Amino acid sequence: MGDWGYLAAALAIGFLGSSHCIGMCGGIAGALGMAIPGQKTAWGQLVSYSAGRLGSYTLMGALAGALGAAALPALTPLRLAAGIMLIAMALYIAGIWRGLVWLEKGGAYLWRYLQPLSARLLPVQSAPQALALGGLWGWLPCGLVYSALAFALAQGSSSGAALAMLAFGLGTVPAMFATGAAAARVRGFVQRPAVRLLFAGAILLFGCWTIWGALGHGSHGDHGSAPAAEAVEEHHHHHH
Amino acid sequence: MNATACYHCGLPVPAGSNHSVNIGGSERPMCCPGCEAVAGAIVSGGLDNFYRYRDGNSERPEDSIAQTAQEPDRWAVYDLPEVQRQFVCDLGEGQRVAALLIGGISCAACVWLIEKHLGRCEGVDKVAVNASTQRAQICFDPARVNPSQLFAELECIGYRPAPATAANSESMIQREQRSALRRLGVAGLGTMQVMMFAVALYFGASSGIEADLERYLRWVSLLVATPVVLYSARPFFAAALRSLRARHLSMDVPVSLAIGLAYAASFYATVFETGEVYFESISMFTFFLLLGRTIEMRARHRAGLASGGLAQLLPLTAAKIEGTEIQNVPVAALVVGDRILLKPGDTIAADGEVIDGESGVDESLLSGESALQQKAVGSSVYAGSVNGDSTLKVRVTAAGQATRLSAIERLVERAQLQKPRQVALADRVAGYFVGLVLLAAIAAFLAWWQIDSGRAFWVALSVLVVTCPCALSLATPAALASATLRLQQMGLLVAGGNLLETLPRIGRVVFDKTGTLTRGEPRILQIVVLRDGWSAQRVQDVAAALESQTNHPLARAFSAWRGNLSASEIKVYTGCGIEGSVDGERLRLGRADFAAQLAAQSAPEIPSSEGQWLLLADSLGPVAWIALGDRLRESAQAAVAQLEAGGLEVELLSGDQSAEVARLADAAGIARFRAGASPEQKLAHLQQLQQSGERVLMVGDGLNDVPVLSGADASVAMMSAADLAQSRADAILLNGDLRVLPQAIELARRSRRIVSQNLAWALGYNALALPLAVCGLVPPWAAAIGMSLSSLVVVLNALRLSRFRVAASPTGEKSPAGQVSTGRESWS
Secondary structure, X not given: OHHHXXXXXHHHHHHHHHHHHHHHHHOHHXXXXXXXXXXOOOXXXXXXXXXXXXXXXXXXXXXXXXXXXXXXXXXXXXXXXHHHHHHHXXXXXXXXXXXXXXXXXXXXXXXXXXXXXXXXXXXXXXXXXXXXXXXXXXXXOOHHHHHHHHHHHOOOOHHHHHHHHHHHHHXXXXXXXXXXXXHHHHHHHHOOHHHHHHHHHHHHHHHHHHHHHHOOOOOOOOOOOOOOHHHHHHHHHHHX | OOOOEOOOOOOEXXXXXXEEEEEOOEEEEEOOHHHHHHHHHHHHOOOOHHHHHOOOOXXXXXXXXHHHHHOHHHHHHHHOHHHHOOOEEEEEOOEEEEEEEEEOXXXXXXXXXXXXXXXXXXXXXXXXXXXXXXXXXXXXXXXOOOHHHXXXXXXXXXXXXXXXXXXXXXXXXXXXXXXXXXXXHHHHHHHHHHHHHHHHHHHHHHHOOOHHHHHHHHHHHHHHHHHHHHHHOHXXXXXXXXXXXXXXOOOHHHHHHHHHHHHHHHHHHHHHOOOOOOHHHHHHHHHHHHHHHHHHHHHHHHHHHHHOOHHHHOOOEEEEEEOOEEEEEEHHHOOOOOEEEEOOOOEOOOEEEEEEOOEEEEOHHHHOOOOOEEEOOOOEEOXXXXXXXXXXXXXXXEOXXXXXXXXXXXXXXXXXXOOOOHHHHHHHHHHHHHHHHHHHHHHHHHHHHHHOHHHHHHHHHHHHHHOOOHHHHHHHHHHHHHHHHHHHHHOEEEOOOOHHHHHHHOOEEEEEHHHHXXXXXXXXXXXXXXXXXXXXXXXXXXXXXXXXXXXXXXXXXXXXHOOOOOEEEEEEEOOOEEEEEEOOEEEEEEOHHHHHHHHOOOOOOOOOOOOEEEEEEEOOEEEEEEEEEEEEOHHHHHHHHHHHHOOOEEEEEOOOOHHHHHHHHHHHOOOEEEOOOOHHHHHHHHHHHHHOOOOEEEEEOOHHHHHHHHHOOEEEEEOOOOHXXXXXXXXXXXXXXXXXXXXXXXXXXHHHHHHHHHHHHHHHHHHHHHHHHHOOOOOHHHHHHHHHHHHHHHHHHHHHHHHOOOOOOOOOOOOOOOOOOOOOOOOO
C-alpha cells in the first residue's frame, strides 16, 4: 500500500485544497461558456478542459521531479520545505497567514505571458480549444498548485512527481465539475469558515506528516499518507 | 467580520490586499493573484457577461443559494421585457402567447404530456404543441405567471425549453442529430458483435458447447450489450418515465420494460450462470427502433430547416432615422413612431406608413400578388414585403408581433390546431394494448407461481419478450419512414406526419395557379405592331437588345431572341423601364406612359387580352406592344393526366383573372377551374368540398394560400413558394416536377398496404405467440428469436417501399427552383 500512499495524499491535498479555489475555479465552466444556466452543459468541453489542466500539472510535476532527482542528496531539506509549504497552504486556506500570496505574485509574472494566449481561445467553442485552454490555465498563479508541487518535488523522481501532480489534479476535478446550481450549493458549503478550518486542519496534518517523514520517522510507517522515497521507487517498478 | 468579498470567488478579501480587476467599467476587489488572473482572463476573453448571469452572485452567498435552490432564478432572464419581445406576443386583455422551442419531444405522447402538464399550471390558458416542429404556443396571463415559470415547469417534466428563435432551432436540430447518430452507431456496432456471439451460442446450445467457452461468450455479450442498453436505449427509458409520470402508457413503457427486464435477466443469467441470455435481441431491437426514429427525425428536421419560420424572413436590423443620422438598430428594438429608411431591395421590418418617397413594393408574401404595389406618401407598407426600386422613408405603425405578418401566422397556427391528431390517438389505443400485455405477463407469472414457481419468472419474461409490441410498434413507423425517405428521393419532402395517412384517401387535387402550374419564368405571349415598317421579329430583336444588359427577371423573357442587334447608352429607369440606342435610334421599353413620353405623347390604351403589356416606343411615338406571360411547367400536363388516370379529380382554383386562368387550365388539360377566388372563397370552396365527403390535396404557394393549405386534408407547397407556405404544408415539392404528385399518391397507397400487411403480421404473430408463451411452451431463447425475427420481417417489408419505382420514372424538370414571384414587374 505504501506506493499508493503518496498518490492518495496528493489526491487528498487536491480535494481538500480545492475548497480554496472552488470559488475561483469552480464556476469557471460557466465563465467559459461550457455550462451556462439554462443550456445543456458541454461535458465534452469540460472534460477536455480538465484533461488539459491535468496535463499541465503532470508536466509541472515531471519538471519539478527532475529537479528533485537532480538534488537527491538534498531530499530531506526538500521534504522539509514541502511540509512547510503545506502548512503555509493550510494557514492560507484558513485565512490565518497569507504568506503564499508572495509566491502567487511570483507566478503571476509567468502568467502575464500566458494570459494573452488564453484570451485567443475564448469563448470556448470546441473540445480541442477547451483542451488547449485547460493546458494554459494550469499555469494560473495558484498557491495550492505550488504547495502540491513542492510535495511532488520531494518525491525525488520525475515520474513519481508527475504522478503525484496528476493525482493532485484529479483531486481538484470534483470542484471543477460542480456546475450551475450544484456549484453554488457546494461553494456555499465549503466556504463556510468551519468547513474551511476543517480542510485547512487536514492539510496541516499532511504537512506535519511530510515533515515527520522527512525527519526519518515515517518511511516505514503503515499509514499511507506519509511519502517515502523508497515507496516511490517501488511504485516505479510496478508501473514501468 | 464583514470584510469585502472577492468579486470573483466570494471569499473575504484580506486587509491590506490590493488586487483588483476592472469588470464592466468598475474596479472589483480580488482576494488573491489567482482570482485576479482568472478574472483578468475572463474579461480579456470578452466573457464578462458571466458575472452578470452567473448563478449565486457572490455578493451575499446565502441569498444566492436560497435562490438557486428554488430554481426559477435560472430562467429569470426570460422575464426581462426586452428578451420577452423576441418570443412573446401580447394579445391584449391580459393575454400573452409565448413561442417556445422544446427539445426532447419524441412522439405524440410528449405533446399530450406537455399540453396536460402546462395546462394545469396557474395562469396558463391554452397550450398547443407541434411535435414535428417541436414548437409550443403557450397562451398565458402575465399577471399570474411569468415566462420563467413556464420554462421551469417544462424542465421539471424533463424537456429542454428555449425561446423559439431561428438560431436556437438550428442548434437544437444539430445537437439532436448528433446524439441520435451516436446512439444509432453504438447500437449498430453492438448488435453486429452480439449477433456473432449469439450465433455461436445458438449452435452451441444444439450441438454442445464447452461450458468455459459458453461462459466467455456470455460475458463478452454482456460487455457489448451494456452500452447499447445504457446509452443507445436511454431515450426509450426517458420517454417511458415521462409517460408514466403523466399516468399514461405509451409504447415506450413495454419497450423499456422488455429491454430492462431482459437485460436484467440476462445479466443475472450471465453472472450466476443459469437461464438464458437475450443480449442479441435487446441490441437488435434497440437498433431497429432507433433506426426508425432517426430516419423519421432527420426527415422532420430537413423539412424544418427548409422552412424556418416567419422570423427568418425579416431582417435582423433596420436603418432607423434619428434626426439627420441613420442608425442601424435591431428590429426587436423598433417601436411605434420610429422612422426607418428603406433602400431598394430591403425587406421591410415592420408595418408602417410612407412619409417620404415613392416606390413599388413586392407584397407577394402577404397577398400572393406578384405585381409590385405602388406606394406613395400616406400608403401603408407591411413587414415581410420587399421594397422594389427606390428609397422610402417609413414611420412604424406596428412592430414585432403586432405586424400583419405575425397576425397571418397566428391565423395559420389556429388552422393547424384544427387538424385531427391521429397519431396521438393511435398511441393512446396502443396504450391499452400495452396494458393488456403487462396484465398478461403478470397473470402468467401468478399462474405459473402456483404451477411451478421456479419457471414463473422465465415464463413471464417470455410473455413480455415474445409479445413485446416491437413488431406492432414498428409496423407503422417503419413503413412510414421508408416511404418518407423514398418520397424525399423523388423530390417530395414530407413535413407533416399525417401526409402518408391521408394521401391514399385523397379524391381531389386542387392546384393554385401561381408558381404551381407555371414555371415562374416570363416569356413573350404576343406582339402587337403599331407602326408600319416594323415586323414582329424586329420588335423582338430590338427589345432583346435593350434588355440584354439588365438582369431583371422580365429580361429573361427576351433572352431566347438575343440576335445580332446591340444597344448602347442603356439607362434603366427604376419602376418605369429602360432607355437605349439601337442602330442610332433612341428607344424606350417599359410602362406605357414612360415609353410614350419619349415622343412627348400620352400612352395609348393597353390591349385588353391577357398578359403583362410593355410598350416599345421611339422618338416618333409608340412602336409595338409586347405581352409577357408565364409558361406552364413542362410536367403539368403529364401530372394532370396521370392524376386523372389514377381516378382523381383535378381542379384549378386561382385568384387571377379568368382569361389567364382559362388559358392555363386549357394548356394543362384541367377541365374544372375557378378564377378570381379570394383566400376566403378558396377556403369556403375547400370546406364545401370537404363537407360533401371529399378529401382534398391542395397544391399551392404564397402566403394567401396558407389558410387553405392548412385547412386541406393534405397539402403540398412548391419549393419556389414563400418560405412560410412551405413550413405549413404537409410536404414540399423540391424539384418542381408535378409528376411526383401522382407517384406520391401511388406510393402512399402502397405504404398503406404495407402498413396493413405489417400490422396483420405483427398481430398474427402476437396472437400465436402469446398463448404459447403463457402456456410455457416457448423457451425464452425461442421467444427472443421470434421477437427479433418478427421485427425483422416488419422492417424488411417496409424497406420494399424504398425501392418503389413508377413505370414512368420522374425526370426532373430543368427549371431552377427558387423563383418566387412570376416576375416582379419592376425595373430595377
